[in-house]
Amino acid sequence: MGRKFFVGGNWKCNGTTENVKKIVSTLNAGELPSTDIVEVVVSPPFVFLTTVKSELRPEIQVAAQNCWVKKGGAFTGEVSAEMLANLGVPWVILGHSERRALLNESNEFVGDKVAYALSQGLKVIACVGETLEQREAGTTMKVVAEQTKAIADKISSWDNVVLAYEPVWAIGTGKVASPAQAQEVHAGLRKWFEENISAEVAATTRIIYGGSVSGSNCKELAGQTDVDGFLVGGASLKVIVVQTINILLVIYFFY
Numbered sequence: 001m002g003r004k005f006f007v008g009g010n011w012k013c014n015g016t017t018e019n020v021k022k023i024v025s026t027l028n029a030g031e032l033p034s035t036d037i038v039e040v041v042v043s044p045p046f047v048f049l050t051t052v053k054s055e056l057r058p059e060i061q062v063a064a065q066n067c068w069v070k071k072g073g074a075f076t077g078e079v080s081a082e083m084l085a086n087l088g089v090p091w092v093i094l095g096h097s098e099r100r101a102l103l104n105e106s107n108e109f110v111g112d113k114v115a116y117a118l119s120q121g122l123k124v125i126a127c128v129g130e131t132l133e134q135r136e137a138g139t140t141m142k143v144v145a146e147q148t149k150a151i152a153d154k155i156s157s158w159d160n161v162v163l164a165y166e167p168v169w170a171i172g173t174g175k176v177a178s179p180a181q182a183q184e185v186h187a188g189l190r191k192w193f194e195e196n197i198s199a200e201v202a203a204t205t206r207i208i209y210g211g212s213v214s215g216s217n218c219k220e221l222a223g224q225t226d227v228d229g230f231l232v233g234g235a236s237l238k239v240i241v242v243q244t245i246n247i248l249l250v251i252y253f254f255y
């Protein structure tokens with residue numbers, strides 16, 4: 001069986017009660033292909049998670065944008081994996097470059113977070129990606145391999161992990177990795193899985209792309225052999241049309 005296409009929408013730190021309800025209404029009214037074909041997950045800010053989850057059609061899942069590295073306690077401002085599980089939130093995004101850069105989350109810390117979230121029954125969208133300086137220095141694969149290894153060192157199964165390759169230089173900049181650049185890194189990550197974990201994990205783990213995805217570039221990106229979907233995000237509502245061989249998917253997201 002092939003890898004199921006995955007589309008995630010990261011709303012980041014955006015939204016009000018009124019426009020979130022409008023987005024949910026739009027999503028509920030839209031036409032989506034069967035969940036056998038594509039998996040759709042949206043990630044609103046924490047304060048809107050329960051509203052979106054309760055009002056959104058059931059075939060679209062929700063994800064938190066982060067969770068704490070261990071069991072809850074005296075960690076002001078954090079949200080634990082147990083809390084998300086208690087709310088019935090199935091997914092969480094971890095290791096996003098904005099948190100790595102702004103909050104100094106190390107590879108090892110991200111690995112610990114992924115492991116703990118999985119231990120509490122959550123599914124994880126784990127993010128990796130290089131900066132512009134790292135790409136220009138020719139160290140892209142070294143960087144993403146180290147980030148992936150830090151996760152692999154802490155977990156025993158990749159069944160509930162989607163790996164999101166997001167080149168930092170393409171996030172919110174309008175720049176986008178070319179289809180060839182995206183495919184090269186995705187193929188490199190799949191080769192890393194095969195050489196360091198197993199051929200089965202390499203064949204079954206979904207590797208998705210994020211970084212200024214738009215309606216004008218998503219079709220060609222989606223056609224790449226090792227691109228299994230997208231993680232898209234940003235600051236204003238637009239529509240993205242994702243076309244693959246037999247799919248026409250319309251989703252709405254903050255871009």
